[in-house]
Amino acid sequence: MMQTPPNQKQAVDSHRLERLAAGLKLAVGSGWQNKRYGVAVSGGPDSMALTWLMANLLPENMAAATVDHGFRSASAEEARMVAGYCAHEHINHQILCPAMPITGSLQAAARAERYRLLDQWRRDHGLDYILTAHHADDQLETLFMRLNRSSGVAGLAGVRRKNGRVVRPLLQWRRAELLAVVLEEDIPFIEDPSNSDQRFDRARLRHALAGQHLIDAEAAARSAGYLADAEDAVEWAVEQALAAWPTSDGPNIIRDQNYPDELFRRIILRRLRHHRPDLTVRAATLDSLISAMRAGRRAMVGDLLIDRQPRSDAIWLISAAPRRNAHKNA
The missing domain is CATH 3.40.50.620 (HUPs)
Incomplete structure (x- = not known):
């Protein structure tokens, strides 16, 4: 050399x-x-x-x-x-x-x-x-x-x-x-x-x-x-969106104020992970979830149920899905 x-x-x-x-x-x-x-x-x-x-x-x-x-x-x-x-x-x-x-x-x-x-x-x-x-x-x-x-x-x-x-x-x-x-x-x-x-x-x-x-x-x-940098900017926008919600909103509330899809995906995921921190949701699953919500249908992710609040088209509630009765068909 x-x-x-x-x-x-x-x-x-x-x-x-x-x-x-x-x-x-x-x-x-x-x-x-x-x-x-x-x-x-x-x-x-x-x-x-x-x-x-x-x-x-x-x-x-x-x-x-x-x-x-x-x-x-x-x-x-x-x-x-x-x-x-x-x-x-x-x-x-x-x-x-x-x-x-x-x-x-x-x-x-x-x-x-x-x-x-x-x-x-x-x-x-x-x-x-x-x-x-x-x-x-x-x-x-x-x-x-x-x-x-x-x-x-x-x-x-x-x-x-x-x-x-x-x-x-x-x-x-x-x-x-x-x-x-x-x-x-x-x-x-x-x-x-x-x-x-x-x-x-x-x-x-x-x-x-x-x-x-x-x-x-x-x-x-x-x-x-x-x-x-764009990822950091989107996360900042999510923080701003959540900060604008009423202080009375608990972690079981999801609001939709015509957010762009990417912001809404992250808002939903944050709310779900508050209940299940280790939750993993594929992008396709999350998109199907958003489609169901915006069509007014209830949806499930794992053992969590997302249902529209009565008399509201823009507020959903997260709750534990009802347990199935193992003896129902016995």
Whole structure:
């Protein structure tokens, strides 16, 4: 490999750190440089590149953690590889392991446990944010996956730049740019075999997108950012609509004041989730529900009944659906 002249390499590294700083400022806001960050590092090239970047940008304000779910025999060794690199670079690092084996839908359950462990680690160590290495190519894959599921604005907003205490400062970076960092800096990394496992939707989509040049991943990431802004605007409008209702309205009341469909969907969903916080309603089901309500028919969602208030065409009441009599036809 041809050696990069020292001055040119210094300029490249400086530019990279400026890009990371801009991503952090965009996500966290003013005072970003005084916050404390924990990097979620799996050992893959993306997260190893983020670890190197943070160690060069804010060495006194960062730590790193690796979650080892124990799914593969090699995962413990991979976590130790990350720990060894961090020790060599004087980066505070910890390996986090679930207390109990992961059950249920493997990918979803593993993801939930990973973020739970990371957030507990963040709180235990007084860190302000967890950083993940999601990038523009990840965002493009997410957008296509959600398009295939008929997602609305919320889904097409994709991976958010900031979600609670989780921050993703690399959403305008390409996968190839992060790979270049680890190769040029001679940083060790591993490739998770699940990334190319064709049993998983994302792996199949990644393979399909790998050779295309028609879709600009960075432009798609910017579009996802605009959709995230639109999502925030719609949620604000929902808050304004609900705040305008009479203060006597309880959580069992739904009003329709000729709201646009998207606002009405969210108003209904909020009211339903007040009664059933874990309720999941598909968009098609919600549209059928709205059609029934506006046609003056009662409707059911799970064990909740929505019925029009007598002498009103614009007010509905939510109640528990009557229990079926198991002995009625006995």
